[in-house]
Amino acid sequence: MLLQVDDLRVRYDGADEETLKGVSLQIKAGERLALVGESGSGKSTLARALLGLCPVVGGEVRFQGELLLSAKQPLRNQGYRRAVQMIFQDPYNSLHPRLSVEKNLLEPLKIHQLYQGEKSVEKARALLARVGLDPEAGSRYPHEFSGGQLQRIGIARALLTEPQILLADEPVSALDVSVQAQVLNLLAELSSERRLALLFISHDLAVVRQLCGRVAVMYRGRLVESGAVDDVCFEPAHPYTETLVEATLGHPLKKVARKESAGQGCPFVPRCRKREERCWQELPPLLENTAGRVCACHFPIGTSDRQNV
Amino acid sequence: MRKTLTTPSGLTGAVLLALLLFLAVFGPLLTPFDFNDQNLDRQFLAPLSRFQDGALHLLGTDNLGRDVFTRLVVGARISFLVGVVAVGLAFVVGVPLGAVAGYFGKRVDSFIMRGMDVLLAFPSILLAIAVVAIFGANLRNAMIAVGVVTIPVFCRITRASVLTVREREYVTAARAQGASHGRLLFLYILPNCLEPLLVQASLSMGTSVLDAAGLSFLGLGAKPPTPEWGTMLGDAFLYYQRAPWCVAAPGAMIFLMVLAFNLFGDSLQDAFDPRSGK
Numbered sequence: 001m002l003l004q005v006d007d008l009r010v011r012y013d014g015a016d017e018e019t020l021k022g023v024s025l026q027i028k029a030g031e032r033l034a035l036v037g038e039s040g041s042g043k044s045t046l047a048r049a050l051l052g053l054c055p056v057v058g059g060e061v062r063f064q065g066e067l068l069l070s071a072k073q074p075l076r077n078q079g080y081r082r083a084v085q086m087i088f089q090d091p092y093n094s095l096h097p098r099l100s101v102e103k104n105l106l107e108p109l110k111i112h113q114l115y116q117g118e119k120s121v122e123k124a125r126a127l128l129a130r131v132g133l134d135p136e137a138g139s140r141y142p143h144e145f146s147g148g149q150l151q152r153i154g155i156a157r158a159l160l161t162e163p164q165i166l167l168a169d170e171p172v173s174a175l176d177v178s179v180q181a182q183v184l185n186l187l188a189e190l191s192s193e194r195r196l197a198l199l200f201i202s203h204d205l206a207v208v209r210q211l212c213g214r215v216a217v218m219y220r221g222r223l224v225e226s227g228a229v230d231d232v233c234f235e236p237a238h239p240y241t242e243t244l245v246e247a248t249l250g251h252p253l254k255k256v257a258r259k260e261s262a263g264q265g266c267p268f269v270p271r272c273r274k275r276e277e278r279c280w281q282e283l284p285p286l287l288e289n290t291a292g293r294v295c296a297c298h299f300p301i302g303t304s305d306r307q308n309v
Numbered sequence: 310m311r312k313t314l315t316t317p318s319g320l321t322g323a324v325l326l327a328l329l330l331f332l333a334v335f336g337p338l339l340t341p342f343d344f345n346d347q348n349l350d351r352q353f354l355a356p357l358s359r360f361q362d363g364a365l366h367l368l369g370t371d372n373l374g375r376d377v378f379t380r381l382v383v384g385a386r387i388s389f390l391v392g393v394v395a396v397g398l399a400f401v402v403g404v405p406l407g408a409v410a411g412y413f414g415k416r417v418d419s420f421i422m423r424g425m426d427v428l429l430a431f432p433s434i435l436l437a438i439a440v441v442a443i444f445g446a447n448l449r450n451a452m453i454a455v456g457v458v459t460i461p462v463f464c465r466i467t468r469a470s471v472l473t474v475r476e477r478e479y480v481t482a483a484r485a486q487g488a489s490h491g492r493l494l495f496l497y498i499l500p501n502c503l504e505p506l507l508v509q510a511s512l513s514m515g516t517s518v519l520d521a522a523g524l525s526f527l528g529l530g531a532k533p534p535t536p537e538w539g540t541m542l543g544d545a546f547l548y549y550q551r552a553p554w555c556v557a558a559p560g561a562m563i564f565l566m567v568l569a570f571n572l573f574g575d576s577l578q579d580a581f582d583p584r585s586g587k
Contacts, residue, residue, distance in 0.1 A: 053485060081486055086482070093479065095479055108486050112487075
């Protein structure tokens with residue numbers, strides 16, 4: 001197992017409740033895992049926590065079996081930082097505006113003390129060419145590029161330290177639809193050719209199905225379902241996943257009257273079409289119901305009562 | 310910079326500044342007199358009058374027969390010096406303090422900013438008077454006093470900018486790589502905070518010149534016979550009915566210099582503000 005996250009909890013300073021309420025997941029080498037969920041579900045927080053950018057209050061993160069991050073142990077391992085690179089959501093803001101593209105690209109190498117002068121510059125130029133840009137583009141500044149080009153530069157920067165995992169936080173949501181597909185294809189190619197694991201964060205299941213093999217669904221800081229992409233998309237077990245599938249794939253679902261929750265019990269209960277008395281009282285545990293498939297619901301959707309899909 | 314010069318007020322400010330700077334640098338070469346030449350035969354000559362020897366006193370002479378124009382021109386040097394030294398001091402102390410407060414936050418922030426609040430709680434001229442009272446009244450201490458009073462302004466602006474810039478994604482990206490605090494602060498954050506600081510530097514030059522002139526006027530800054538504008542104003546004040554030009558001339562110079570810095574600073578601000586869209 002390349003990366004193993006166990007019961008990870010994050011709580012920001014001054015927040016009433018945890019933003020991540022115990023998330024566990026594993027990523028194998030070369031695997032592409034998607035993380036989906038609505039805004040505020042904690043997807044980005046999870047990615048940032050994996051980079052040591054959030055206050056972790058519980059749980060642990062292991063990389064290649066080695067414990068690197070927990071509530072008691074802030075992230076200090078530079079080797080891990082080099083192996084886990086991130087691609088950001090807003091390409092316009094993810095490069096230093098006063099440094100040339102080449103200097104931006106070389107920054108990670110300098111920080112990791114891997115900078116080797118001409119050799120590193122050559123490597124940066126080769127990567128620019130690999131992501132589909134003119135290698136001469138290095139001497140220009142970020143404001144001279146379009147969003148799609150900037151995102152390619154961001155990908156090149158992430159690859160420069162030869163990582164094993166790429167965290168991509170909604171990397172195409174700020175881009176034009178026509179450019180989105182190109183960037184996604186590039187990510188898919190790079191992941192295959194370098195055996196690069198991908199944690200792909202998105203709210204768009206259609207995008208996820210193109211790119212990833214496995215998907216994990218988050219809701220309010222918890223994992224509610226995970227499994228193979230096609231299984232989850234075509235046979236969602238959790239009612240929340242069902243609404244998410246509906247939203248992206250366009251199957252209309254019966255409207256559910258919202259009700260206030262007392263706070264205990266299942267977080268999705270106010271919006272759930274299958275809620276029953278028990279759901280208001282008791283938080284459903286994340287259980288494996290069929291092979292390779294987990295779901296946190298007292299009454300998972302079975303084949304008999306699946307709507308429309 | 311080019312945008313600044315295309316607005317009418319920015320251009321006015323820049324031209325005025327250039328003119329004042331020219332006077333400060335080359336002015337003394339343009340007049341045959343020394344700023345300290347006293348001549349009781351030439352007391353209170355009106356502007357544009359010629360003495361028997363044919364020498365032209367452009368702005369007249371004062372109670373000791375000194376050429377007012379010559380003194381103003383030398384005074385311009387002093388005023389620029391005051392502005393640069395006071396603002397420089399405020400910049401050099403205020404910017405690092407504000408950067409550290411904004412970057413580290415929490416207790417460091419509270420500690421530094423409460424200190425600044427104390428400085429801000431005093432009216433600035435009163436605080437400057439206190440500083441001068443402690444260290445003695447001369448031009449050097451007046452410059453230091455004005456600089457100290459300006460520190461909180463730079464500190465707060467830097468802190469506010471650092472707070473916004475440190476949340477940008479390119480800073481997060483460097484942080485995720487494990488970049489050191491020094492690298493983050495000096496390479497990633499501060500260079501992107503410079504614009505509001507440059508604007509403030511220009512505006513503070515104006516207030517510093519004014520404050521220093523005020524201190525000198527009160528006799529707490531430059532001492533006679535130094536041709537500091539505030540000092541000249543203070544001296545001439547005693548006989549303003551006899552020789553109003555001795556009051557008007559340094560007063561106008563102070564006014565022009567403050568106006569120039571403010572116009573320039575304001576249009577610099579507009580030029581940096583992307584919302585102005587010019």
